[in-house]
Amino acid sequence: MSETTAQLVGVDAQGLEELSLKNRENPSQGHKVIRTRTVAESGFRNLNHVRGHQPFLISEPHKLLGDDEAPNPTEFALGALGSCISVGLMANATHRGVRLTKIEVDLEGEIDISATWGTGDLDPEKVLGVSHVRVNVILDGDADRATLEEITDNAIKWSPVVNTFTRPATFETRLSVGDGAGG
Numbered sequence: 001m002s003e004t005t006a007q008l009v010g011v012d013a014q015g016l017e018e019l020s021l022k023n024r025e026n027p028s029q030g031h032k033v034i035r036t037r038t039v040a041e042s043g044f045r046n047l048n049h050v051r052g053h054q055p056f057l058i059s060e061p062h063k064l065l066g067d068d069e070a071p072n073p074t075e076f077a078l079g080a081l082g083s084c085i086s087v088g089l090m091a092n093a094t095h096r097g098v099r100l101t102k103i104e105v106d107l108e109g110e111i112d113i114s115a116t117w118g119t120g121d122l123d124p125e126k127v128l129g130v131s132h133v134r135v136n137v138i139l140d141g142d143a144d145r146a147t148l149e150e151i152t153d154n155a156i157k158w159s160p161v162v163n164t165f166t167r168p169a170t171f172e173t174r175l176s177v178g179d180g181a182g183g
Contacts, residue, residue: 092177
């Protein structure tokens with residue numbers, strides 16, 4: 001992990017309060033659909049498109065037969081988890097009037113990939129994927145330890161990505177067959 005030497009910039013407290021008030025007054029406004037599109041580039045290289053942003057690459061390491069040009073899907077998932085926790089930490093601190101000078105979220109995930117994407121050990125009793133996540137939050141700011149613990153607990157409890165990991169989403173899958181495929 002790199003040490004942050006610049007001052008941590010907070011968020012607009014008034015904007016946060018307005019967003020919070022708007023969502024309390026009309027909770028249905030908080031329900032959104034998030035879309036991404038993943039396009040295989042070659043092998044295990046995938047370009048991911050989100051809104052109008054530049055596509056980002058997800059790959060696999062050499063030991064998993066990838067080119068190791070980018071983080072793998074699980075590393076991106078843990079990165080999303082850490083980023084969501086970080087956003088929650090900043091929002092909760094701002095809401096309480098606490099000025100944070102440092103936020104770091106270190107994550108470790110234990111994963112079983114023995115099924116090798118459905119081509120390896122297909123024991124139906126196995127629980128695949130990340131089974132345990134260790135989260136280490138490093139905070140510094142103008143509050144005591146008890147307040148920083150409350151901020152951390154609240155950020156974890158209300159994190160959409162933490163809740164996605166702990167309360168998995170349902171899946172609805174459909175196949176669209178392209179031209180020349182599926183003869």
